[in-house]
Amino acid sequence: MLRAIVVIAKTSESSVQVQTTASAADVGKMLKNQLVENATIISADIPDWSREVPVQFWDPGRKLLLALRRYQYLQGKKGIIAAWISKWLVVRHHFWSVVAGAEIPLNCKIGGGLLLTHPNGIVIHPDAKIGVNCLILQQVTIGTSKGGAPEIAGHVDIGAGAKILGPVKIGPHAQIGANAVVLKDVPSSGIAVGVPARIIGTTE
Numbered sequence: 001m002l003r004a005i006v007v008i009a010k011t012s013e014s015s016v017q018v019q020t021t022a023s024a025a026d027v028g029k030m031l032k033n034q035l036v037e038n039a040t041i042i043s044a045d046i047p048d049w050s051r052e053v054p055v056q057f058w059d060p061g062r063k064l065l066l067a068l069r070r071y072q073y074l075q076g077k078k079g080i081i082a083a084w085i086s087k088w089l090v091v092r093h094h095f096w097s098v099v100a101g102a103e104i105p106l107n108c109k110i111g112g113g114l115l116l117t118h119p120n121g122i123v124i125h126p127d128a129k130i131g132v133n134c135l136i137l138q139q140v141t142i143g144t145s146k147g148g149a150p151e152i153a154g155h156v157d158i159g160a161g162a163k164i165l166g167p168v169k170i171g172p173h174a175q176i177g178a179n180a181v182v183l184k185d186v187p188s189s190g191i192a193v194g195v196p197a198r199i200i201g202t203t204e
Contacts, residue, residue: 044154044172047112047132060100061116067093071106111154118160125149131156131172141165145183153188173203 042048052069054062071089074082093106100119104110108124111132116122121139124130128142131154136142139161142150148167152158156170159178164170171188180197189202 042133042155044131044133049112051113051115051133060096061102061119064093064096064100064102064104064119065110065114065116067096068104068106068108068110128152134158137162137178150182175203 052062052065054066067089071086071093074086074089090106097103100116100122102116102119102122104122104124105126107126108128108130110124110130111134113133114130115133115135117135118138122136123141123143125143127144127149129149129151130142131152133155134152135157137158137160140158141163142152142158143163143165145166150164150166150168150170152164152170153172153174155172156174156176158164158176159180161179162176162182163180164176164182166183168182168185170176170182170186171190173189174186175191176182176186176197177191177193179195180193181195182192182197184197186192186197186199187202189204190199191201191203192198193200
């Protein structure tokens with residue numbers, strides 16, 4: 001079946017509207033390519049700190065991260081004021097942890113730009129390492145098994161209910177499907193789904 005697609009090409013002088021036709025398969029391919037292009041825009045090395053800026057007062061995920069970041073920053077400072085503020089940040093961290101229903105310790109090793117759109121039920125082991133610009137959805141567990149904790153590279157998207165356990169390594173730009181149980185390494189740009197998780201493709 002043929003479907004009409006309207007493509008709008010914008011130039012510095014004017015906007016030109018071109019109407020073409022393509023098959024449903026071509027439409028799907030175009031959409032997939034667009035999603036991949038958008039995914040690769042996000043860096044796996046340079047943190048985008050704007051992702052962590054609270055957009056309103058009641059923003060539990062970002063407020064929790066804000067308390068964590070400020071606490072970690074003050075750990076390198078000396079003096080009575082820094083010590084007092086650190087204690088206050090511990091209280092704030094505990095408050096937002098209860099509100100969010102998340103367990104993210106103050107000593108976690110988390111790169112900048114972490115996005116917690118729905119922080120409820122997220123559990124992260126303090127020994128785990130998480131790269132920059134990652135996305136973690138609700139009910140995710142990142143924990144230990146067999147004496148080790150996960151190492152997650154930059155720009156990894158982790159779906160709701162996923163479990164990443166043990167000394168596994170997740171490559172940059174990888175995607176972990178909802179409710180997946182990851183017990184083995186996931187390569188760069190790999191897509192892992194299932195229980196136990198298996199690689200079904202790449203985001204490239």
